[in-house]
Amino acid sequence: xxxxxxxxxxxxxxxxxxxxxxxxxxxxxxxxxxxxxxxxxxxxxxxxxxxxxxxxxxxxxxxxxxxxxxxxxxxxxxxxxxxxxxxxxxxxxxxxxxxxxxxxxxxxxxxxxxxxxxxxxxxxxxxxxxxxxxxxxxxxxxxxxxxxxxxxxxxxxxxxxxxxxxxxxxxxxxxxxxxxxxxxxxxxxxxxxxxxxxxxxxxxxxxxxxxxxxxxxxxxxxxxxxxxxxxxxxxxxxxxxxxxxxxxxxxxxxxxxxxxxxxxxxxxxxxxxxxxxxxxxxxxxxxxxxxxxxxxxxxxxxxxxxxxxxxxxxxxxxxxxxxxxxxxxxxxxxxxxxxxxxxxxxxxxxxxxxxxxxxxxxx
Numbered sequence: 001x002x003x004x005x006x007x008x009x010x011x012x013x014x015x016x017x018x019x020x021x022x023x024x025x026x027x028x029x030x031x032x033x034x035x036x037x038x039x040x041x042x043x044x045x046x047x048x049x050x051x052x053x054x055x056x057x058x059x060x061x062x063x064x065x066x067x068x069x070x071x072x073x074x075x076x077x078x079x080x081x082x083x084x085x086x087x088x089x090x091x092x093x094x095x096x097x098x099x100x101x102x103x104x105x106x107x108x109x110x111x112x113x114x115x116x117x118x119x120x121x122x123x124x125x126x127x128x129x130x131x132x133x134x135x136x137x138x139x140x141x142x143x144x145x146x147x148x149x150x151x152x153x154x155x156x157x158x159x160x161x162x163x164x165x166x167x168x169x170x171x172x173x174x175x176x177x178x179x180x181x182x183x184x185x186x187x188x189x190x191x192x193x194x195x196x197x198x199x200x201x202x203x204x205x206x207x208x209x210x211x212x213x214x215x216x217x218x219x220x221x222x223x224x225x226x227x228x229x230x231x232x233x234x235x236x237x238x239x240x241x242x243x244x245x246x247x248x249x250x251x252x253x254x255x256x257x258x259x260x261x262x263x264x265x266x267x268x269x270x271x272x273x274x275x276x277x278x279x280x281x282x283x284x285x286x287x288x289x290x291x292x293x294x295x296x297x298x299x300x301x302x303x304x305x306x307x308x309x310x311x312x313x314x315x316x317x318x319x320x321x322x323x324x325x326x327x328x329x330x331x332x333x334x335x336x337x338x339x340x341x342x343x344x345x346x347x348x349x350x351x352x353x354x355x356x357x358x359x360x361x362x363x
Contacts, residue, residue, distance in 0.1 A: 036203070039175035039211040040163030040257070042264055043188050045238060047220055050289060052241045052268050054261060056159040056248055057183050058234040065091045067253045069111055073127040077140035084145050086158075086251070092146045099143045104134050123204065159248035160257050162236070166211070173197075176213035184236035185224030188215040196264055198354055200256050212260045212355075241265045245300050259359040266301050267351035269293055273344065294340065297347050303359050306346045313339045 043055035065087055071080035087095065098110040111128045115121045162183035166175040173190040180188045191214045198212040228236055239248060241261060249258040273293045279286050298310065317335050320327045327335075350358045 036208040037166045037172075037211075038163060038208070039166050039172040039179065039213055040161040041176035041180040041188060041213050041215045042161050042260060043180055043184075043186065043215045043217065044264060044268065045217055045222055046268055047217075047222075050272075050292075052265060052272075053238045054241055054244050055162065055180070055184055055186060055188075055236065055238055056244060057162045057228075057236045058159050059183075059232055066114055068095070069114055069128070070124065072133050072137060073111075073124065073131050075131055077137075081140055081142060081145055084142065084149060087146075087149075089150065092150050096143055096146045096150075099137050099146070102134070107133050107137075158251040158254075159237075159239075159244070160251065160254065161212075162233075172211035173213050176211065176215060180215060181226060182229050183233045185226045185228040186222070186236070187218040187225050189218045190214070191216050194267065196267060196351075198260060198263075198356075200356070202256070210256065212256070214264060242296060242300065255360070256355070259355040262301055262359060263350060263353070263355040266297075266347045269297060269301065270344065270347045270351055273297075273347075294343065297343050301347055301350065302343070303350075310339070310343065310346075313342060 041055075045053040045055075068080050068083040068087065071077075071083060084092070084095070094110070098106055101107065108128070111125065111133075112121075115124050162180045163176060164179045164183070166172055170178075173192070177188055177190060180186060194214055196214045200210040200212065202208050202210050222238070224236075244261060245258055245265075249261065251257075273290065276286055276289055276293075282290075298307075302310065317332070317339065320335055321332060
């Protein structure tokens with residue numbers, strides 16, 4: 001701009017104005033990343049008396065591959081090594097191909113090939129070019145690790161909620177129901193009465209919006225009513241929440257889905273536990289169910305802080321059993337009930353907060 005205190009001749013002002021316009025026009029135009037709004041359907045089947053099931057789909061993409069290149073761009077060699085165990089066979093083979101080169105241009109081709117359809121490619125490309133990616137690769141045994149994983153012949157598959165982009169003028173809940181039908185073949189309905197829906201920000205500078213929508217099957221018995229999109233989705237399955245959290249939803253680049261499922265599970269498991277704990281007399285079947293829910297709550301649904309507090313209480317209980325004189329059976333049972341109530345309170349509080357408030361690590 002021109003200093004406001006300086007007022008030259010008209011020709012001088014015109015010269016400065018033309019110079020400024022020329023400089024502005026000479027700069028390359030980098031369009032801003034596309035802002036996305038997505039909706040995912042967490043479809044829960046609560047019709048079974050004892051178990052809780054969730055609908056998952058297996059999609060044909062791996063965000064871990066892009067995360068690997070991001071780690072290399074930022075010289076996070078150790079994290080890149082850990083990512084390798086989450087790549088598919090073809091991705092491992094591509095990684096070996098490019099990491100064996102000594103040409104920086106080959107690495108640029110690799111990076112461009114992976115990110116060419118990504119909205120934030122320009123910024124990623126800057127990071128990749130600015131960092132010495134070739135050195136980061138050569139300093140880490142990435143090629144050896146890839147070869148080892150290929151020999152093991154065990155490749156990961158990641159499951160997630162059905163979901164996708166929200167269309168123009170479409171409600172998030174309607175988009176979630178539509179995506180569930182398209183990707184799984186199941187008709188589902190939105191369940192807003194539970195108040196468990198969430199909105200997550202994600203992507204560069206949290207520009208994108210993701211809606212987590214709680215849904216139920218639209219009618220029983222549960223069965224698909226349409227063919228799903230077999231181009232994008234390999235298959236859809238109903239699995240127990242234990243299987244979903246322990247075995248299926250293990251994508252290292254996506255914590256939103258399993259953490260939201262934990263929050264939803266807290267709500268329904270707390271309801272089931274409260275329903276059976278008041279039944280008298282306690283039959284062997286009821287005792288087995290309550291023990292199953294207790295183990296599930298302690299192992300899957302507590303965050304790190306809550307687990308630490310539970311461990312402290314368990315240490316006090318062990319000291320109570322070994323103290324002199326020894327505690328009476330009534331005292332030990334009362335202490336066990338206190339610990340159980342602590343866990344139940346944790347679960348109830350978790351269901352009332354957002355999944356980010358409960359399960360994301362504090363820095």
